[in-house]
Amino acid sequence: MSRSPRVPGFAPREPSLVPSLYRDLRERIVSVALPPGEAVSEARIAEGYGVSRTPVREAFKRLAEDGFLEVVPQVGTFVARIDLRLVRDSHFVRETLECRIVELAAARIDAPHRALLRDNVARQRRALAAHDAAGFFAVDEAMHELLAAIAGHRSAWQVIHSAKAQLDRVRHLSLQSAGRSRLRMAEHRAIAECVVAGDGAGAAAAMRTHLATIFDAIANIAAENAQFFTDSGADAGTDTAVGAGSGADLGRAAPPSPVPPISATIGTPRGGRTPSRRSPVATEPSRSEDLR
Numbered sequence: 388m389s390r391s392p393r394v395p396g397f398a399p400r401e402p403s404l405v406p407s408l409y410r411d412l413r414e415r416i417v418s419v420a421l422p423p424g425e426a427v428s429e430a431r432i433a434e435g436y437g438v439s440r441t442p443v444r445e446a447f448k449r450l451a452e453d454g455f456l457e458v459v460p461q462v463g464t465f466v467a468r469i470d471l472r473l474v475r476d477s478h479f480v481r482e483t484l485e486c487r488i489v490e491l492a493a494a495r496i497d498a499p500h501r502a503l504l505r506d507n508v509a510r511q512r513r514a515l516a517a518h519d520a521a522g523f524f525a526v527d528e529a530m531h532e533l534l535a536a537i538a539g540h541r542s543a544w545q546v547i548h549s550a551k552a553q554l555d556r557v558r559h560l561s562l563q564s565a566g567r568s569r570l571r572m573a574e575h576r577a578i579a580e581c582v583v584a585g586d587g588a589g590a591a592a593a594m595r596t597h598l599a600t601i602f603d604a605i606a607n608i609a610a611e612n613a614q615f616f617t618d619s620g621a622d623a624g625t626d627t628a629v630g631a632g633s634g635a636d637l638g639r640a641a642p643p644s645p646v647p648p649i650s651a652t653i654g655t656p657r658g659g660r661t662p663s664r665r666s667p668v669a670t671e672p673s674r675s676e677d678l679r
Contacts, residue, residue, distance in 0.1 A: 408436065408446035416455045416466055417552050418521075419559045423468040423615035427456065454553070469556050471609065472620035477554035478602045482595060484547055485531065489590035491538035493582045500537045501583050507533060508579050515572050520562040523572075530575060534582065558601065560608050560615070567604055574600060 412432070415421045433443045447464060450456040457467045496504070507530045514523035535544035561567045574597035581590035609616045 404438065404442045405445045405449075408432075408438070408442055409449050412446060412450060413453075413455060413552075416450070417555050417559070419556055421466050423466050423556070425466045427464050427466060429464075468617040469553055469609075469615055471605070471616060471618040473553040474557055474605060475620070477551040478598065480550040481547055481554070482598050484543055485534075485598065486591040486594050488535050488538045488540060488543065489578060489582055489594045490587035491540070492534045493585050493587035493590045495539060496537050496582055496585065500533075503533060504530070504537070504579050504583060508576055511572055511575060515568065520568070523568060524559065524562060527571070527575065530579070534578075537582070554601075557605055557608055560612060561601070561604055570600060571597070 412421070421427065427447075429440045429443045429447060432447075433440045436443070447456055451458055451464075454470065454473065455467055456464055458464050507526060510526045511523060511530070514526055531547070532541075532544045535541055535547075574593065577593040578590055578597060581587075581593050
């Protein structure tokens, strides 16, 4: 059997290959470029990345262990639905750590960091004006990481980042709503203003409001995309699909709440992927100044 053409720089026995595949596929799942319920194939992924099926199988195994893929015996492998129980846990971690982070950031911020925070808010505003949902999400992440650094706890962001993957899948879905994006921008600005002013209590309150808004939107997002969600904490251990009957479990002979068939680009690696979809992100009213 002939091997599929390989992407330059990838070698099946290279120690970094499986982690690289894992990271890239994980990113595509979290960003919902691979939507919940999508069928994925070792053969198609291997062909798209130009590698053998062995490293893809190992990457799939890790993704399944981490809750990003679900394997239905004798049927196939699918991108896991978003588990609302894990989303709630992610929210708890974020609120517990990030409210404290902004309190410390407000107490410790200096002139260079004020400039960096102002610049970040300005970049968010530009991404919003450009209707660039992916760019807005990236600068949003950078702001939270910057706040952790200002607080003197940069590594805490890695803890938060690892814990919030399921919540991030919901956040990416939320970017498809212009109104939610505009609201998020206003909340970020309120947090930044308090930190720049050295108001720790105000910053914590603004962060709590921001995270609560995200959490409150989850019910609507889940209702709008019911086929993408499940809730393993709904009925004492029963894995129930949102919007489905109580008997919808992961052990059925067919995947729960299937989405359209595998896309033509399912195996396309990072370098050749289709451009990120741009969701309609509403423009915040123009301001002559960002933060003073």
